[in-house]
Amino acid sequence: IAPDELVRKMVRTAEPARAKNVQINMNLNCWEQRLTANEIQISQLMLNLILNGFHAMEPDGGVLTIVSNFDETHIHIQVADTGCGIPKEIQSKIFEPFFTTKETGKGTGLGLAIVAQVVEDHQGDIRVESKPGRGTTFTVSLPRLHVPLETE
Numbered sequence: 451i452a453p454d455e456l457v458r459k460m461v462r463t464a465e466p467a468r469a470k471n472v473q474i475n476m477n478l479n480c481w482e483q484r485l486t487a488n489e490i491q492i493s494q495l496m497l498n499l500i501l502n503g504f505h506a507m508e509p510d511g512g513v514l515t516i517v518s519n520f521d522e523t524h525i526h527i528q529v530a531d532t533g534c535g536i537p538k539e540i541q542s543k544i545f546e547p548f549f550t551t552k553e554t555g556k557g558t559g560l561g562l563a564i565v566a567q568v569v570e571d572h573q574g575d576i577r578v579e580s581k582p583g584r585g586t587t588f589t590v591s592l593p594r595l596h597v598p599l600e601t602e
Contacts, residue, residue: 451489453525453592454478454518460496461516467504471511480518480525484595487572492592495568498561499529499588506533506586524574524591535582544578565590 457478468474485492503514512532519526536544543549545566550559565588569576572592580586 451485451487453480453485457516464500472507473513475515477517480520483520483525485592486595491568495565498565503531506531525594526591528587528589530587532585535584536580536586537582
């Protein structure tokens with residue numbers, strides 16, 4: 451799958467959930483790269499990260515930034531928001547199934563658990579950096595497919 455194309459598609463899919471006061475910036479640099487991955491699972495991973503970013507910026511708005519890069523072995527996709535951030539004391543719990551900070555009826559606590567499982571299933575890695583009141587950045591790294599692309 452083409453990671454940048456998938457990111458663009460998931461941003462379009464999430465668009466109806468974006469508040470008017472949330473801006474999206476994309477800096478996608480993997481247009482020639484490919485992943486060997488389950489497209490539905492990676493789509494779900496991206497959609498969860500995008501929607502979580504949107505929710506983190508409610509009600510004040512902010513900026514969601516998505517960046518893709520690659521190195522010799524991996525494709526890296528960062529999803530960063532300027533939202534409320536995640537307190538240090540709960541950062542170790544955010545990938546646990548059914549853990550949520552949302553009020554009852556607002557979240558299942560499965561979004562980040564699914565993200566973590568998809569990353570693990572694809573032999574990847576996920577890192578989170580967060581500063582309360584400043585925002586959160588998730589960095590997903592997935593193994594790159596090494597095949598020369600056909601040129602016309």
